[in-house]
Amino acid sequence: MNRNLLLAGLAVVAVAIGGFFVMNRDAAPGVTELGSAQAQTASDIDTSMVKEMTIGADDAPITFIEYASYTCPHCQRFHKDVFPQLKADYIDTGKVKFVYREVYFDGPGLWAGMMARCGGEDRFFGLVDLIYENQRTWTQGEPAQIAANLKKMGKLAGLTDAQLDACLQDGEKARAMTAVFQENSQADGVRSTPSFVIDGKLESNMSYDDLKALLDAKL
Numbered sequence: 001m002n003r004n005l006l007l008a009g010l011a012v013v014a015v016a017i018g019g020f021f022v023m024n025r026d027a028a029p030g031v032t033e034l035g036s037a038q039a040q041t042a043s044d045i046d047t048s049m050v051k052e053m054t055i056g057a058d059d060a061p062i063t064f065i066e067y068a069s070y071t072c073p074h075c076q077r078f079h080k081d082v083f084p085q086l087k088a089d090y091i092d093t094g095k096v097k098f099v100y101r102e103v104y105f106d107g108p109g110l111w112a113g114m115m116a117r118c119g120g121e122d123r124f125f126g127l128v129d130l131i132y133e134n135q136r137t138w139t140q141g142e143p144a145q146i147a148a149n150l151k152k153m154g155k156l157a158g159l160t161d162a163q164l165d166a167c168l169q170d171g172e173k174a175r176a177m178t179a180v181f182q183e184n185s186q187a188d189g190v191r192s193t194p195s196f197v198i199d200g201k202l203e204s205n206m207s208y209d210d211l212k213a214l215l216d217a218k219l
Contacts, residue, residue, distance in 0.1 A: 055087075056091040056098045061095060064090075064099065064215075065101060067184075068103060069104065071106055071112070071135070086211065100125070112150060127157050
């Protein structure tokens with residue numbers, strides 16, 4: 001998926017405002033906080049609450065960063081067809097430290113990220129798998145239906161309605177996540193998803209065979 005990420009980051013805030021309001025019409029404070037993000041820069045926002053999500057050995061010889069959007073079909077295919085092999089051959093064997101960075105092209109992508117983070121580090125990658133596995137279904141409908149679909153997946157992972165409501169209505173967290181996405185993607189020059197930064201070098205989407213050849217050459 002290829003879009004202007006800076007404009008997407010600004011647009012997603014506007015889309016999310018309406019979505020949050022539909023999700024919970026009593027959540028006016030959260031909606032107000034999120035709306036104010038349009039007038040702020042990343043330096044004005046406390047992003048310390050947004051943790052980098054990683055798996056694999058911290059001392060692995062290769063650091064592999066993926067930039068992906070939950071609503072991107074190409075990202076879904078990567079996580080279905082390539083990531084399991086990458087994990088088995090390189091992450092689980094201590095050769096690659098994998099970092100997952102979310103890209104928000106739209107409100108639903110941001111809400112999915114908020115839901116995935118709701119379970120903390122222990123549940124994060126399991127929820128990411130669920131989100132991609134069910135991409136064609138949870139993205140359908142109006143904002144309230146999309147929120148309900150996301151909550152259904154969260155409950156499968158053991159989260160409660162109260163936990164999920166709190167996560168999906170957290171305007172401060174949404175603002176911080178959007179700021180982190182913009183800052184990281186601009187710093188790494190990311191313009192499409194999925195994109196990879198492998199030991200500091202930006203790479204575009206590729207087959208597992210091509211990715212394997214690239215990684216093996218570095219080892």
